[in-house]
Amino acid sequence: MNNLVKNNPTAIKVIKMHKIKQQRNDIIKSLSFICLFILICYITGISMKTETISAIPINHQLNNKIATIITNNVKVNKSVIKKVIVDKIQSAHISENGMNFIKEHEKFSAKGYWDVNGVTVGWGHKINKDDPEWLRVKKVGDWISKSAADKLFEKDMDEFINPALVRVVKELSKNNVHINQNIIDGIASLIYNCGEHGFKTTEFYRLLKKGEISKAIDCVPQTRVYCEGHKERRKNEQMLMMGDYAC
Secondary structure, eight states, X not given: OOHHHHTOHHHHHHHHHHHXXXXXXXHHHHHHHHHHXXXXXXXXXXXXXXXXXXXXXXXXXXXXXXXXXXXXXXXXXXXXXHHHHHHHHHTXXXXXXXXXXXXXXXXOEEXXXXXXXXXXXXXXXXXOTTSOHHHHTOOTTOBOOHHHHHHHHHHHIIIIIHHHHHHHHHHHHHTTOOOOHHHHHHHHHHHHHHOHHHHHTSHHHHHHHTTOHHHHHHTGGGSSOOSHHHHHHHHHHHHHHTTOOOO
């Protein structure tokens, strides 16, 4: 801006008005462009109405696919969890520590002895009708080798104790009660000593099914105690369940 314009108020006023007019024209152009854009979008939308409508089912199909994938994943996760639980139940077996505990308290007897309505030999095996003939004919005072007794003990674990443990753990799982290996070993000892039916009639098992594990363990020393030997065994079974007993 030259000095002549600077010193001329009328010229300055004209220049300002020109700038304002130019800004107004720019705003009008911008608004016109925006209106034109909106109009084009509207017209395009009408012409594409059919395509838009036909696209809606595609979105539904996509949503359905996503829902199906999620549902399938949930089903898979549930089936995996169920399989883990089933596997855990089926593997509810006595440990080596538990077997050593039972042997330690049963004591090996090479000679048959009378124990509650039956002849017992080896590691506390009571002779029954399902035993082989060579064993069924054994009477009080008859002998059995240690190797034969070991085989009988393993057979009792596989055919009597472990299946009983699976049934117990399965029943507890239905009540959402889960126990560790120490308690499983203690239960195995109780079942071996009292029988499965005898064990399931105890206050210990009743509390265990309610999920009151600590109270159940507390009452082990009073569980089916019929002789002096049972007192020491129950005390040790309690310690075993608490993880405080080493064989």
